Amino acid sequence: VNTIKVTGEKLIGYNTDVYGFEKCLEGLDISNSSALLIGAGGAGKAVAYSLCRLNIKHLYITNRTEERAKELIRFLEDLFNREVTFVPFDKLDSLGAMDIIVNATPLGMEGVGEDLRVPASIIAKKTTAIDLVYNPPKTEFLKIAEAQGARTLNGIKMLVYQGSASFKIWTGIDPPVDIMEEAIKEYL
Numbered sequence: 001v002n003t004i005k006v007t008g009e010k011l012i013g014y015n016t017d018v019y020g021f022e023k024c025l026e027g028l029d030i031s032n033s034s035a036l037l038i039g040a041g042g043a044g045k046a047v048a049y050s051l052c053r054l055n056i057k058h059l060y061i062t063n064r065t066e067e068r069a070k071e072l073i074r075f076l077e078d079l080f081n082r083e084v085t086f087v088p089f090d091k092l093d094s095l096g097a098m099d100i101i102v103n104a105t106p107l108g109m110e111g112v113g114e115d116l117r118v119p120a121s122i123i124a125k126k127t128t129a130i131d132l133v134y135n136p137p138k139t140e141f142l143k144i145a146e147a148q149g150a151r152t153l154n155g156i157k158m159l160v161y162q163g164s165a166s167f168k169i170w171t172g173i174d175p176p177v178d179i180m181e182e183a184i185k186e187y188l
Contacts, residue, residue, distance in 0.1 A: 002042070003166040014169055017046035018053075020162030024130060024153055025054065028100075034058045036087070036095065036122065039104035040069040043132050047104050048072055052080040059084045060095060064105075097124035101145070103131040108139035115140035125149035134159050135188050156184055 001013030035056050037048055040063040051059050059076070061084060063069035073084045087095060101123065107116035108131060116131075118141065123129065129145030134155035142152040160181045167175045 002162070003169055005169050014166075015046060016162040016165035016169070017043055017158070018050050019165045020158040020160070021047050021050045022054065023161040024157050025050070028128060030057075030100065031055050032057050033099035034060070034095075035100035035102065036060045036062065036092070036098045037102050037104060038062050038089075038116065038118070039102075040065075040072045041104065044102075044104035045072055045075075047102050047132075048076055048084070049079075051100075052076050052082060052084070056100075060087045060098075061085070062087050062089045062092060064089075093119040093121045095122050098122050098127055101127060101129050103129075103133065103139075103141050106133065108136075108141050109133045110135045117141075118144070120144065120148060123148040123150050127151070128153065131155060132158060134184070137185070137188055156181060156188075160184060 003014040061069045076084045127150035129150045130153045132155040164175045
């Protein structure tokens, strides 16, 4: 839950990250795709849920702490009745080229001090590399993916759409996402 609405005496929780991430995937047919998710925290859970809900062919998850990733994997396997695979970060090169790679960690974010470095062998021209980090707009991960010929997306679109969904939940008004996106880009 990342959004709470007060309705009378009740508090109702929503997760708008799922909506925001799914807007990032609009126009992509992911049903025969393989995806690698890096990170199993809050944003990673929303991404994993979205990918499974949209019927990704196979999902691989890596995370700094293996047990946290495996908890998420058990949840997804129970909910969606499908196999999800944990891959240690130092074994990512064994995967081959992925169709989708999502960084759902703060690595690469301004002020974090560490960039996400993935093996070039998992990135190809067919890859869509998505970094949920939005500051800087082009992280080292996205630069590497771009150099490999991959399609790249930063976290601005997800931020805008999850924020717009929260705004609508609170106010009932559809905000102008194009204006929101321009304002964020100007700020960054």
